[in-house]
Amino acid sequence: DAGVTQSPTHLIKTRGQQVTLRCSPKSGHDTVSWYQQALGQGPQFIFQYYEEEERQRGNFPDRFSGHQFPNYSSELNVNALLLGDSALYLCASSQTPLAGVPQYFGPGTRLTVT
Amino acid sequence: KQEVTQIPAALSVPEGENLVLNCSFTDSAIYNLQWFRQDPGKGLTSLLLIQSSQREQTSGRLNASLDKSSGRSTLYIAASQPGDSATYLCAPRPRKWTSGSRLTFGEGTQLTVNP
Numbered sequence: 001d002a003g004v005t006q007s008p009t010h011l012i013k014t015r016g017q018q019v020t021l022r023c024s025p026k027s028g029h030d031t032v033s034w035y036q037q038a039l040g041q042g043p044q045f046i047f048q049y050y051e052e053e054e055r056q057r058g059n060f061p062d063r064f065s066g067h068q069f070p071n072y073s074s075e076l077n078v079n080a081l082l083l084g085d086s087a088l089y090l091c092a093s094s095q096t097p098l099a100g101v102p103q104y105f106g107p108g109t110r111l112t113v114t
Numbered sequence: 115k116q117e118v119t120q121i122p123a124a125l126s127v128p129e130g131e132n133l134v135l136n137c138s139f140t141d142s143a144i145y146n147l148q149w150f151r152q153d154p155g156k157g158l159t160s161l162l163l164i165q166s167s168q169r170e171q172t173s174g175r176l177n178a179s180l181d182k183s184s185g186r187s188t189l190y191i192a193a194s195q196p197g198d199s200a201t202y203l204c205a206p207r208p209r210k211w212t213s214g215s216r217l218t219f220g221e222g223t224q225l226t227v228n229p
Binding site for chain 1: 118145146148150155156157158159160163165203207208209215216217218219220221222
């Protein structure tokens with residue numbers, strides 16, 4: 001049973017560019033959440049997708065957008081990259097969007113903005 | 115706004131010691147709390163999920179307790195091993211349905227177990 005997978009593993013971009021990160025949830029999961037983790041910090045919630053809609057959003061600007069596909073996989077898009085966007089981006093999936101079930105995380109995508 | 119504090123920030127112990135990691139949170143209206151471990155540069159591995167109606171949850175050498183009214187959770191690791199070296203993160207989840215699934219993290223406790 002495959003867990004949560006993310007691609008690519010590492011990415012280097014230049015300031016001002018755009019980037020797309022991808023996530024496939026654990027089998028049987030329909031809800032995907034994205035988190036940003038700066039070096040030495042805990043993860044920060046970006047947004048959550050369920051039924052192909054953004055259901056919750058953290059305190060992130062509109063430069064951060066996402067999408068969920070009918071097969072429950074998800075993309076995170078970041079436009080007009082800033083140096084401060086350099087971080088580990090984590091995807092988490094769960095069986096439902098409800099609070100009672102655990103979230104399972106992927107290995108992350110390390111984004112470096114130069 | 116939920117704020118999470120984990121103490122200590124770093125801990126170095128000899129192999130075999132029993133140890134306690136502490137997590138405190140400001141908003142006690144939580145639905146549950148999840149403990150994770152994170153190896154350097156890697157994703158998070160779920161360790162335990164403790165519901166607000168529970169006081170303890172155990173998995174192998176790990177035991178998590180929750181005192182919702184005081185805004186505290188502890189993770190007890192028995193007979194620590196070098197393989198336990200990692201950063202440990204706690205994440206309470208709010209009761210409100212509109213934000214029911216979002217996890218709020220502290221900065222974690224970085225644990226080193228020396229052989």
